Amino acid sequence: MELKKYWRILIRRRFLFFSIFGGIILLSLLLGFLSTPIYKASSKVLIKNNDTNTTIVSSLPANAGKINFIDSSNALGNMQALIENEDSINKVIKDLNLSIKGKPYAYKEFLNPGASSLLKNKRGVKIEQIDDTEIFKVSGYSPVPEEAENISNAVVVNFQLLNKKIN
Numbered sequence: 195m196e197l198k199k200y201w202r203i204l205i206r207r208r209f210l211f212f213s214i215f216g217g218i219i220l221l222s223l224l225l226g227f228l229s230t231p232i233y234k235a236s237s238k239v240l241i242k243n244n245d246t247n248t249t250i251v252s253s254l255p256a257n258a259g260k261i262n263f264i265d266s267s268n269a270l271g272n273m274q275a276l277i278e279n280e281d282s283i284n285k286v287i288k289d290l291n292l293s294i295k296g297k298p299y300a301y302k303e304f305l306n307p308g309a310s311s312l313l314k315n316k317r318g319v320k321i322e323q324i325d326d327t328e329i330f331k332v333s334g335y336s337p338v339p340e341e342a343e344n345i346s347n348a349v350v351v352n353f354q355l356l357n358k359k360i361n
Contacts, residue, residue: 235343
């Protein structure tokens with residue numbers, strides 16, 4: 195009985211129902227055609243983590259005792275901090291002349307942008323560790339495919355140079 199009442203109400207208000215439904219579809223289509231596409235290019239970085247405890251201890255005689263002063267458990271966290279280094283990201287922004295309304299991007303706007311920030315600023319870089327591996331995925335975003343590729347590659351190159359300086 196209740197379903198018949200709902201159906202009658204829907205039939206009586208069909209013009210209102212179809213106009214709202216049609217308006218939503220038209221608005222979605224309009225936004226879809228007018229928005230600028232944002233391309234994504236990804237690079238992957240393998241972090242080779244040598245356990246220095248094992249290296250040092252294996253080269254010592256067996257009776258030398260145990261050495262526990264080097265902790266490699268947070269090596270991947272340290273490497274992610276190096277990849278997301280503010281100076282390196284700012285160098286990428288400067289080298290590629292990335293700007294918004296004539297001003298260079300801010301580090302916080304550019305690194306790991308959310309969906310709304312990415313739609314607003316159109317450019318960014320996202321860095322994430324792939325599952326529990328030693329591989330990091332660096333994704334560059336831009337309205338130009340070549341620029342998205344250049345962003346991701348430049349972040350990786352800057353990380354490699356910084357890592358080489360440290361080691």
